[in-house]
Amino acid sequence: MRKKEMIAMLLAGGQGSRLGILTRKVAKPAVTYGGRFRIIDFPLSNCINSGVDTVGVLTQYQPLRLNQHIGIGIPWDLDKKNGGVTILAPHVKGGDSGEWFMGTANAIYQNIDFIDSNNPEYVLILSGDHIYKMDYSQMLRFHKEKGAAATIAVLEVPMEEASRFGIMNTEADDKIYEFEEKPENPKSNLASMGIYIFTWSRLREALIEDNAIHADSDFGKHIIPKMLEEGQVLYAYRFRGYWKDVGTIESYWESNMELIKALPDFNLYEDFWKIYTNSDHQPPQYTAPGAVVKESLVSDGAEIYGEVRHSILGPEVVVKAGAVVKDSIIMGGTVIGEGTVIDRCILDENCQIGSGVQMGVGENIPNETKPNIYNTGITVVGANTNVPDNVVIGKNCVLYGETTAQDYPDGTIQSGKSVIREGIK
Amino acid sequence: MKAIGIILAGGNNDGRLGALTDHRASAALPVGSCYRAIDFTLSNMSNSGIGKVAVLTQYNSRSLRDHLTSSKWWDFGRKQGGLFVFTPYTSNTGNDWFRGTADSIYQNMTYLLRSNEEYVIITSGDSIYKMDYRDVLQYHIDKGADVTVVYQNMEGKDLSLFGIMQMDENKRLLGFEEKPEQAQTNSASLGIYIISRKLLISLLQEVVPQGGYGLVKDIIIPYKEKLNIYGYEYQGYWNTIATGISGYFTTNMDFLKKEVRDIFVNQYPYIETKPKDEPPAKYNYGAEVTDSIVGSGTIFNGKVEHCVVFRKVYVDEGASVRNSILMEGTRIGKNCVIENAILDKEVEISDGQTVIGKSMEEPIILKKGTKL
Numbered sequence: 026m027r028k029k030e031m032i033a034m035l036l037a038g039g040q041g042s043r044l045g046i047l048t049r050k051v052a053k054p055a056v057t058y059g060g061r062f063r064i065i066d067f068p069l070s071n072c073i074n075s076g077v078d079t080v081g082v083l084t085q086y087q088p089l090r091l092n093q094h095i096g097i098g099i100p101w102d103l104d105k106k107n108g109g110v111t112i113l114a115p116h117v118k119g120g121d122s123g124e125w126f127m128g129t130a131n132a133i134y135q136n137i138d139f140i141d142s143n144n145p146e147y148v149l150i151l152s153g154d155h156i157y158k159m160d161y162s163q164m165l166r167f168h169k170e171k172g173a174a175a176t177i178a179v180l181e182v183p184m185e186e187a188s189r190f191g192i193m194n195t196e197a198d199d200k201i202y203e204f205e206e207k208p209e210n211p212k213s214n215l216a217s218m219g220i221y222i223f224t225w226s227r228l229r230e231a232l233i234e235d236n237a238i239h240a241d242s243d244f245g246k247h248i249i250p251k252m253l254e255e256g257q258v259l260y261a262y263r264f265r266g267y268w269k270d271v272g273t274i275e276s277y278w279e280s281n282m283e284l285i286k287a288l289p290d291f292n293l294y295e296d297f298w299k300i301y302t303n304s305d306h307q308p309p310q311y312t313a314p315g316a317v318v319k320e321s322l323v324s325d326g327a328e329i330y331g332e333v334r335h336s337i338l339g340p341e342v343v344v345k346a347g348a349v350v351k352d353s354i355i356m357g358g359t360v361i362g363e364g365t366v367i368d369r370c371i372l373d374e375n376c377q378i379g380s381g382v383q384m385g386v387g388e389n390i391p392n393e394t395k396p397n398i399y400n401t402g403i404t405v406v407g408a409n410t411n412v413p414d415n416v417v418i419g420k421n422c423v424l425y426g427e428t429t430a431q432d433y434p435d436g437t438i439q440s441g442k443s444v445i446r447e448g449i450k
Numbered sequence: 451m452k453a454i455g456i457i458l459a460g461g462n463n464d465g466r467l468g469a470l471t472d473h474r475a476s477a478a479l480p481v482g483s484c485y486r487a488i489d490f491t492l493s494n495m496s497n498s499g500i501g502k503v504a505v506l507t508q509y510n511s512r513s514l515r516d517h518l519t520s521s522k523w524w525d526f527g528r529k530q531g532g533l534f535v536f537t538p539y540t541s542n543t544g545n546d547w548f549r550g551t552a553d554s555i556y557q558n559m560t561y562l563l564r565s566n567e568e569y570v571i572i573t574s575g576d577s578i579y580k581m582d583y584r585d586v587l588q589y590h591i592d593k594g595a596d597v598t599v600v601y602q603n604m605e606g607k608d609l610s611l612f613g614i615m616q617m618d619e620n621k622r623l624l625g626f627e628e629k630p631e632q633a634q635t636n637s638a639s640l641g642i643y644i645i646s647r648k649l650l651i652s653l654l655q656e657v658v659p660q661g662g663y664g665l666v667k668d669i670i671i672p673y674k675e676k677l678n679i680y681g682y683e684y685q686g687y688w689n690t691i692a693t694g695i696s697g698y699f700t701t702n703m704d705f706l707k708k709e710v711r712d713i714f715v716n717q718y719p720y721i722e723t724k725p726k727d728e729p730p731a732k733y734n735y736g737a738e739v740t741d742s743i744v745g746s747g748t749i750f751n752g753k754v755e756h757c758v759v760f761r762k763v764y765v766d767e768g769a770s771v772r773n774s775i776l777m778e779g780t781r782i783g784k785n786c787v788i789e790n791a792i793l794d795k796e797v798e799i800s801d802g803q804t805v806i807g808k809s810m811e812e813p814i815i816l817k818k819g820t821k822l
Contacts, residue, residue, distance in 0.1 A: 060730035061729070285732075294732070299727060300729075304725070305720060306722060307725055308711075308721075309705065309711075309743035309745055310731060310744050310746075311711060311743050312739045312741070312742055313740065314740050315740065316740055319733055319735055320735055322731070322732055323733065324730040325746050326715060326716075338730070
């Protein structure tokens with residue numbers, strides 16, 4: 026029988042609803058990051074770099090782009106004869122009907138057969154939401170040294186922010202005695218990163234027992250507290266390095282922009298611990314005579330005829346002559362028309378922006394329909410959106426779909442307004 | 451597809467590329483910021499639906515073999531067919547180097563004998579073009595040709611670098627001159643041939659044991675009356691790096707033209723290469739990059755104008771680089787001035803140096819790994 030010391034289960038089914046229109050058609054792990062990567066590239070690359078060669082990717086919300094991206098795992102060398110990457114989708118089981126994954130632990134519970142078929146000693150639970158480089162093999166060594174049933178990776182966060190996280194309260198040697206989800210008065214600043222190593226036999230037992238009680242079985246809410254209650258040995262593993270949850274429009278924008286710094290905290294340019302990704306092809310990029318590109322990251326195949334400042338451009342983006350892009354994230358395949366000015370916006374993949382457009386101007390008024398998502402002045406354009414020539418678009422706006430001149434009264438979308446054109450043509 | 455492919459990637463073109471081919475076959479030479487020359491032919495093969503390709507290599511094949519370690523980037527990682535890389539070998543029947551193009555195929559006769567496909571497409575590995583060989587094959591079949599030779603009208607170019615063909619009005623080959631001083635026509639062979647597999651086997655068995663080692667010299671030219679040899683005119687973009695330093699330089703600089711990038715970069719099917727997964731190129735505050743193509747992982751702090759910049763290049767503050775080719779991993783120090791130069795891989799120029807070549811036709815070459 027196949028035997029693997031540790032396999033990884035990557036939870037990639039979440040919508041990431043706080044990313045708004047960016048996750049309208051793709052799951053959060055498939056959202057692009059740093060120009061040419063997607064968020065899931067980080068945990069997948071961490072796996073293969075750590076020697077974890079068997080990864081189950083659990084999908085649920087809008088999995089198409091994710092499935093295409095992962096394929097059979099070639100970019101990460103996860104196209105393995107024995108192991109490799111397997112996409113695990115909710116499915117109909119014996120009996121009458123199938124079930125959705127109802128919680129993080131429930132999703133793993135529903136895939137016990139997959140884990141058993143790999144016969145692992147340990148299971149690494151990951152989420153496809155975070156940007157970081159981590160050697161899981163060191164965490165496994167720690168787990169084994171401590172003889173733990175579960176090890177939870179934690180980050181030391183500033184004490185005043187601790188109440189936003191799941192906090193591990195530990196003894197002097199980092200043995201966990203209590204877990205508190207978003208405590209009002211935190212006793213510790215060790216925040217869970219949502220990365221767990223379990224001894225599989227222990228987890229298997231806990232999953233089965235908890236599933237009988239909670240249909241929405243969750244690691245943070247149910248499994249960890251249950252194991253602590255039973256007196257099992259749980260340890261916190263301190264991670265010292267860059268780790269970002271790019272969960273909101275603002276944090277997504279910030280985290281991307283940090284990469285632009287001359288010496289960023291998170292270095293993508295070192296050969297050690299490379300991040301791999303899937304791309305159709307990797308052609309050269311081109312900057313025309315007269316083009317200006319400063320403080321920016323530009324991906325393969327981009328063509329720049331205009332001006333790009335303090336921005337991130339994905340693969341095959343075109344910035345036409347006279348156009349100005351600043352403080353913005355332009356994702357792959359998007360075309361910016363002549364003379365168009367884009368200021369502090371996020372444009373998703375394959376958008377066509379007309380010429381003479383001004384985007385991101387005016388007052389910072391929060392979005393009318395989703396003020397909790399769009400409120401920092403950043404205007405967001407969803408994938409495959411068309412914007413006609415010569416329109417003016419404010420701040421905190423959301424554009425999506427095939428928009429026409431009629432959608433822009435007096436040629437203008439005021440700050441905080443949205444134009445959403447759903448439907449398949 | 452009814453054809454198998456053979457890519458002749460053996461040579462260094464008699465040293466015409468100077469220091470650039472000291473350490474590599476010309477087919478392995480970097481081209482256009484992120485490709486190697488052989489990518490174009492390999493992608494053409496794959497994009498034409500050819501499932502089985504042999505690369506015949508001999509001269510300093512390390513970098514070429516490194517590039518081809520995995521054939522899956524060109525979709526040749528197959529159970530059936532796929533990519534074969536052949537080098538000269540020793541056995542109890544002999545231990546010869548490849549003595550010519552025909553000989554190199556002859557020595558790997560098993561590849562031909564064990565295939566079932568009806569036709570063979572033979573090409574070189576150092577030309578830059580995008581061709582659907584299916585069109586040529588259809589022409590070959592329609593003409594009832596024994597051999598089809600692809601040519602291009604090269605009026606105005608230096609014809610003494612090519613094989614020049616004379617044909618009748620039906621494109622039947624009448625004469626073929628290798629690198630003539632006085633060319634009779636403008637029709638230059640592109641070194642792309644289609645021939646039936648069985649005919650190729652019998653021709654090789656006829657000529658090679660008699661000391662005929664060249665495809666053109668010993669098959670095409672002597673057999674032009676006996677066989678129906680036809681020319682196929684290709685009108686698309688075609689260039690080669692094999693003609694020398696100047697050819698290498700201009701082929702690279704051609705990628706600065708939109709119409710050339712449209713062919714190779716923007717239009718499907720794509721030219722595939724071994725991916726390196728470098729992060730996006732980074733333009734820092736001091737970057738002034740214009741009229742240049744750039745590979746990923748490169749970091750700019752200085753001025754770059756009219757250049758072909760490969761992956762993972764570093765240009766420091768105050769540096770100025772013009773009309774040059776910077777290969778993968780080169781580093782240009784602060785306030786350097788570089789003009790009309792080809793910097794091979796991993797060349798490092800320390801702060802304040804000046805490297806200026808005579809002209810773009812005669813650029814200065816710094817060998818791989820040079821530290822100044």
